[in-house]
Amino acid sequence: MTRDTAGADDGLRPDGGDDGLRPDGGDDGLRPDGGADATGTDEVALDPWGASTVADYRSLFEEFGIAEFDDVLGEVPSPHYLMRRGVIFGHRDYRRVAEAMRHDEPFAALSGFMPTGDPHIGHKLVFDELVWHQRRGGDVYGLIADLEAHAARGVSWDEIDAHAESYLLSLVALGFDLDEGEVYRQSTNEAVQDLAFELGTKANVSELGAIYDFDGETEVAHMQSVLTQMADILYPQLDAPKPTVIPVGPDQDPHVRLARDLAGRMRYFKVTEAYASFELEPDERAVVARVYEALADADDGASGDGADDADDGDVRCVEAADWLDAESPDMPGLWDAVEKLRAGGTEPLRPRVRFIARNATDEAFEALIDAVDGEKRVYEGHVDAFDLDRAAAEELAREVEVATGGYGFRPPSSIYHRFMTGLTGGQMSSSVPASQISLLDDPEAGYDKVTAATTGGRETAEKQRELGGEPDDCPVYEMYAYLLAAGDDDFAARVYEECATGERLCGDCKEQAAELMSAFLAEHQEKREEAREVVADADVTLESDRR
Ligand code: SF4
Secondary structure, eight states: OOOOOSOGGGSSOTTSTTSSEEOOSSSSSOEEOOOOOOOSOOOOBOOTTSOOBOSOTHHHHHHHOOEETHHHHTTSSSOOHHHHTTSEEEEESHHHHHHHHHTTOOOEEEEEEOOSSOOBHHHHHHHHHHHHHHHTTOEEEEEEOHHHHHHHHOOOHHHHHHHHHHHHHHHHHTTOOTTTSEEEEGGGOHHHHHHHHHHGGGOOHHHHHHHHTOOTTSOHHHHHHHHHHHHHHHGGGSSSOOOEEEEEOGGGHHHHHHHHHHHHHTOSEEEEEESSSSOOOHHHHHHHHHHHHHHHHHHHHHOOSOOOSTTSSOEEHHHHHHHHHHHOOSOTTHHHHHHHHHHHTTOEEOOEEEEEESSOOHHHHHHHHHHOOSSEEEOSSEEEESSOOHHHHHHHHHHHHHHTTOOOOOOOEEEEEOOOBOTTSSBOOTTSGGGSOBTTSOHHHHHHHHHTOOOSOOSSHHHHHHHOOOGGGOHHHHHIIIIITTTOHHHHHHHHHHHHTTOSOHHHHHHHHHHHHHHHHHHHHHHHHHHHHHHHHSSSOSSOOOO
């Protein structure tokens, strides 16, 4: 993992410079940019327990392989405003979830909250995302990460209890339906603990060390809390495999990647493509695909004589080796492929999908063999199917796995939201109360924090009228876009335009934002009170007997 080596101010600045929310001149006027200048020097740390710093969101795409949310936006039915405005900027594999949503198929969403303090407006983003997925028909889960808070942050059980309920109250106040969805605490969810243990059979210490910078001094409980989170993430699929989205900040991406890996490692069968009885590495497979295409085409043209001999249309391994020898295309894995093909001799090359039994019981392997339609060949530990395409094979493998007692996990998907800038300009931090707004702040306190916020305004009103403000560099504008404008895109766009053109001055702008903020807090807190009863009746332990 890369550690942040940038300067101290270079931390959580989603709006830093031109890296913020700004109109692209497109239809809704509120889109993420993605076109900022590369600084080249900022490193990105994705540390779930450290100060996560994202100085440059694009490096998350390039370096970490997170996909741009924009790529799937068009496939999401009535996307949430956080999606429309680019606050949700990235994803892994969200396409599957969007697809399930569009086709009314089962899907799930789950996120977790460490009860280390009061819920704040950063948590609200995730609460809103969960509620939105619930309203779109998903099975939605909100969990209190109490084991993680205890193990990784050293929070006492008394403190954890004091905060746990508060997260649930805000979640419900923001619209979460407890009858439809599920909330739980890690510490009391036995199914999660059992799954965590099982997942622990598929991960080792050096792997966790490499992902999380763990070393010999890392407490075992901290490691356990990682496995617990892996189990949280896969928990929605315990009853049946389904697309599942984990809405989180990008600091949680290491967890998502590991969970996607572990989901695969738990599977009974690995489905690959093959050309002959022997195994190929991915590079080699590309080489063989290439020669197969060249020779099978040539053969097609020459055949038609009906002769049933070595010229029956089959491409022999050795012919392929000869061709590659002669052509030697510039491809990685070339010579390894040639060697394997030579060893294959006169065996014909034939594309096929291969099911490799990894964790499958004998019963499951037998069931799979039965279930494969069409021509198949059974080997020790794998079956080759000649009349199935890859996607059909994947589905079949999952069906058989589930029918014979396996989980059949799908790799979980994720969506990532930008971190909010602190009202004081730096990152939001609970150690700087003025930098962030707690959902429990008195409405007047919230009002005051907004009016005291730093802005993207000019030194004088005159200059501002002349040059316009810098909404991309303004925590107050961010408040509008992330929260205060709610679903009203026109309003958010108007604030942006008026600011950028110099029509809007910071004093009035902050006044308006402060009023909206205090109204939001008052209403939210009222709804929290109304939620007390439902939360008390919910099937979740609010007091722990741990100590
Ligand atoms: Fe920020 Fe509003 Fe000032 Fe523009 S006018 S810089 S949005 S506070």
